[in-house]
Amino acid sequence: MGVIKDLKNLIAGLGITGKHLGTHAITVQYPEQRDKIPERSRGIVVLLSDKETGELNCTACQLCMRACPTGAIVVEFERDENKRKVLTNFTLDNTICCFCGLCEESCNFSALKLAQKYEFSTIGKEELVWDMHKLQEVGRDVPYEDKRKKKKAAPKKPTPKPTEKKPEEEKKPQQTKEEVEAQAEKKAKPVDKPVDKMEPKPEPEKEKPATEDNQPGEKPKAGEEPTEQTGGKTEQAGDDSKDDTKKEGSD
Amino acid sequence: MALRTEEFVVNMGPHHPSTHGVCRLVLTLDGERVKKVEPVIGYLHRSIEKICENRTYPQCIPMFDRIEYVTSMSCNQVFAMAAERLAEIEVPERAEYLRVIMLELNRIASHLLFYGVTAMDIGAYTPFLYGLRERELIIDLFEMTCGQRLTYNYIRIGGVSHDIPPEFVPKCREAMRIIGQKMADYEGLLNENPIWLARTKDIGILRAEDAIAWGVSGPVLRASGVKHDLRKDDPYSIYDRFDFEIPVQKNGDTFDRYIQRLDEIRESIKIVNQALNGLEGVEDDKIKAKVSPNFKPPAGEAYARIENSRGELGTYLISDGTKKPLRVKTRGGSYNQLQALPLMCHDVLVADLVAIFATLDVIMPEVDR
Amino acid sequence: MNGFSEFLELHPLFSWLYELLKSTGLQDPWLRVTHYSILGSMMFGVLSLIALFLVWWERKIAAHIQQRFGPMRHGWHGWYQTIMDAIKLLQKEDVKIALRDKPVFFWAPIVCFVAAFCVYVVMPFGEGLIVADLNIGILYVLAITTWTVISLLMAGWGSNNKYALLGGMRSAAQIVSYEVPMAVSILTPILFVGSLSMNDIVLSQTGPIYNWFVFRLPFGPIAFLTFIIAGTAEANRTPFDIPEAEQELVSGYNVEYSGMKFAMFFLAEFVNMFTIAAVAVTVFFGGWNGFQFLPSWLWFLGKTLLIVLLLMLFRWTYPRLRVDQLMMFAWKFLVPVTFVNLIIAGLFKHLGWYW
16 A cells, blocks of 8 residues: 555656646746846946036045945045045956945945946956946946935035135046046947947047046056946846856855 | 675765765765765865954954855844844844844745755755745845845844835735745655655654754754754744744654754744734834944953854854954854764765755855854 | 558658669668668667757756746757757867776767667667567567666776766666566566567557557556656666766766767667657557557657656656665565566466456
8 A cells, every 4th residue: 555655646746747847937038038126136336427417426435445345445536736535546346346235335425336237247357347437337327316415415505615615626527527528438339339449449548648647557557448348248248147146156 | 705895985075066065075985885974174264254353343244144145144133133232232123023034034045945955965856946936036025125135234233224115015925925835835746755755764863962962953953853942942133022833853864854944934934924914013113223334342242143044053252342353253053063964974875975964954154154 | 631641651661762772783681781771870860869859858848847948049949959069069078087998988988879779770660660670679679778787887987986986886786677677567568469579569559549558457557667667767867867866976977978978878868768768658558559640650759758758757856766775676666566467467368368
């Protein structure tokens, strides 16, 4: 009798798998179809730009840099004549970023966000070190709630120091607008045409006067190259980076 | 003439499909029979405890996520609890409810993964996918709440990082209902299957006194018949408010350890449902106690322990009054369970060794840290 | 309807080929050699296609059981995925480990591959669709399927790898043990046919559907069940896939093989599965016998694929047995059951209680 019972149980098992044979698949075909990602999903870190002026929100306060547990963020700044901090570079090393979101929480100026983007796989490790231009470019279409506006509006009311503020505000666009334009050009190109390594080369030279003064040395160069190469990739190419970012470490 | 035979040594791991990460088992085999097992650990050592000494308290929590990535929530919780004990912070009630919900959801997710990988290690492929299918529901809930699917960084010192979105509660109830339903499928596939019974019954018996002597905790201990669960015995958070049972098995064999987990999923579903009901009664919207970004607990030391899906997870913190902890020590259940492996693998076959190892549900990052 | 299905029959092709060769003026030893080699190559081609199809089918079945899609990229539902896989495997480097036993390592996949295909010489695919109707057909099948064990042992030994060796030893023990219940359960129908020729076995099951051996109560179904269990073990499939148990022996005997050599093992495994199903159909399910509206070879193929589907469902449902339980099951359960069944069948035959 034991044999018959065992046989019955074995057939019951077949029934369960057989039942599923007729059901529809619950997975999606990744690059063509995508699961909807929740709003709060933490993907790559991007820098946010002001909705009106298009300049970066970052004030180089370095709070994110201090909050980062892995040291992935490096914020560089210099002081202008009014001793205000002016952002010169913001480097994010995606290879050591752990996507914990502490930087976003620490930021009081809505300067950065963990966007709902997860496709940024590259061939080389060095291409994953992003500078502020790249981060800004990736973050352009990221919707966000501007915490900064309220804060800015509040100090404006008393208006006792218009003289102090003005040069700073003038200074900032001057410095960043050039970059912004250069960025806009750059961005237009890879979208229109497929990524072309030869073409954008003249552009960094245009830009160099702006950045090189601030940062002589290797950093801007190292940071700029990946900007051009990966610019088109993140938007077009469907890499299988979803697994890398979303299910890291599961085995 | 008698055939000359000799024992031979096989390295199982560090790269082996069924060592769940990078554990290396040095096996001395007599044919297929295992004469000696010697776990060699340390391949996944990332010195998280030492790294934490150079991080501020809030920065330690993402590090703790990586100690045991299958149930990151409980790692967050245990660190937050230890830090709260140091600084004597009162956690808001809503946050406590959210913590319990997340911890129990994570326990279910972990046990579902266990169901899958154990079946896989014993050779049944399909249950793995079924287990992961329902786990995905829970992972989606986590992603919806805190934005991450594996390393959550959700439970913070003094509360939780985000309040749940409005669609969370109905989705969570639905997920609990679905998982409750699918349990029938899980059991139908394996529980009565004669092959499964032959492979698991009376294999790798761990007696209660041995389990206690080796410091084994969690489901493995309870499968051996010891009714010990920190949620009841040393209630932390608000576990004393919920009505649930501690399932216990008798024999302590592989089958009992498997069935123990399935029973615990049911109890966890009960707790989650109760906590969701309780959450509706909380009027205060506060989810985090006021904690300064430069969190500096007073000098002293604290130990916090919770019941993880892999046993007792504890954190011992020493503070010298600065922003960074002076010493962080973690106690993971997996480590003690791995110690007990040679004891259970006396004169078994290689296939049994795999089954026993799977039901211990050892996760290597927790062993090596 | 009848005319249509007869039109689709393939056996006129065989005689037409023979006539064609004869008209070229070939004399008998060479005539036959040429004829058989052409038929053999045709069989080889068809079977390779079937094996490729089975790989794809198994992946689809597994995927749908697990609520996935499976291969979807190449063609409709990825139908030529396995062809692309084969091309990829052909391009891959053939990794040769330094301390291998060179000739043994080299020949193992070839022996496995050839053995898997040789069986089909005596397989009646349809009415008259048989390469050589040997009078010891079924014995030949049993003998050739056991070849596999040699190749697996060779692979295990030649790889100079402990896991591979364990896999080879396991497979030797397993296949040799399961050979016994398999042979005895085939013997039960043979008792009633009175011939070992595959064609005779099929012909004895013509007529109404209850003439199929599986419906000859009480011994028919039991013989079929024991055969399919032993056959699953013979084809090294879950729940009896201990020679390559991934979770224990990583991949068992083929752990050191790569590229096309691995593909040969892999394809041979699927051909073996098809063999088991084909023998089951021939012996128990009336071979190519069916109803009039379809040609005989389609009946054969359809029934075989159904059995293959059953084997696939086994694989994706059940856990794996342990090596000692496997042997215990063979010798302490299957062998007695098949022998008792054989005796009962003999009794029925003697008393004439059969149809």
